[in-house]
Amino acid sequence: MSEQQRPTILLEEKQRVYRELGIVKADFAARGWFPGTSGNLSMRVGDYAPDRFVFAVTASGKDKAASTPEDFLLIDETGKPCEPTALKPSAETLIHCEIYRKTGCGAIFHIHSVYNSLVSELFWDRRAVPVEGVELIKAFNIWDEEAVIDVPIVSNFADIPRIVPEVTDRLDPRIPGILLRKHGIYAWGRDAFEAKKHLEAFEFLFEYVYKLQLVRGR
Numbered sequence: 001m002s003e004q005q006r007p008t009i010l011l012e013e014k015q016r017v018y019r020e021l022g023i024v025k026a027d028f029a030a031r032g033w034f035p036g037t038s039g040n041l042s043m044r045v046g047d048y049a050p051d052r053f054v055f056a057v058t059a060s061g062k063d064k065a066a067s068t069p070e071d072f073l074l075i076d077e078t079g080k081p082c083e084p085t086a087l088k089p090s091a092e093t094l095i096h097c098e099i100y101r102k103t104g105c106g107a108i109f110h111i112h113s114v115y116n117s118l119v120s121e122l123f124w125d126r127r128a129v130p131v132e133g134v135e136l137i138k139a140f141n142i143w144d145e146e147a148v149i150d151v152p153i154v155s156n157f158a159d160i161p162r163i164v165p166e167v168t169d170r171l172d173p174r175i176p177g178i179l180l181r182k183h184g185i186y187a188w189g190r191d192a193f194e195a196k197k198h199l200e201a202f203e204f205l206f207e208y209v210y211k212l213q214l215v216r217g218r
């Protein structure tokens with residue numbers, strides 16, 4: 001996107017988004033959701049447009065439990081920084097771009113946890129984690145009696161651009177999340193509040209599904 005075409009980002013809007021992401025980052029770090037510098041967060045900045053947008057994303061490889069003035073940078077829809085910066089965007093920025101493009105969401109949170117990694121491997125043969133009739137499915141605004149959902153799982157590759165088409169193919173408009181095999185989960189929502197709600201629900205459900213398997217001796 002050329003300098004001229006780029007939507008104007010108000011300084012106050014950028015600061016508001018950085019502040020909000022900083023609060024989420026500290027919260028998730030306190031829960032142990034960023035082991036070994038893993039995980040990344042992003043949030044849209046400015047006006048929404050389906051094919052032209054800007055978002056703030058975490059800088060790559062940082063200790064996400066620490067709070068510094070260099071935690072976030074602005075990225076355009078192609079995955080490139082929108083302002084001159086020495087910071088490196090998250091290595092997984094292209095996955096964020098694709099999720100924004102496909103879903104129109106406002107915030108995306110990615111974490112690695114033991115339970116999301118376990119279920120992504122346990123159910124790899126089905127390419128989805130089935131969750132049956134658990135109340136917390138309602139967190140995804142699915143209110144059917146005894147609802148059954150399938151949380152998609154896609155291959156994980158060291159080469160991130162190879163993951164992008166897998167995400168494109170498997171995104172389910174009803175399910176605001178996707179698992180990368182033996183890697184972690186991406187969860188999203190209209191805003192940071194909703195993305196966090198979805199992520200918390202996924203993590204609860206993955207722990208439940210895993211423990212249910214154990215209890216049933218499978």
Ligand SMILES: CSCCC(=O)C(=O)COP(=O)(O)O
Pocket residue numbers: 036037038039040058059060061062089090091092110
């Ligand atoms: C050490 S974790 C490996 C990379 C990863 O999966 C991740 O979530 C963090 O990458 P980033 O570049 O966003 O720090």
Ligand SMILES: [Zn+2]
Pocket residue numbers: 038039040092110112183184
């Ligand atoms: Zn990751």
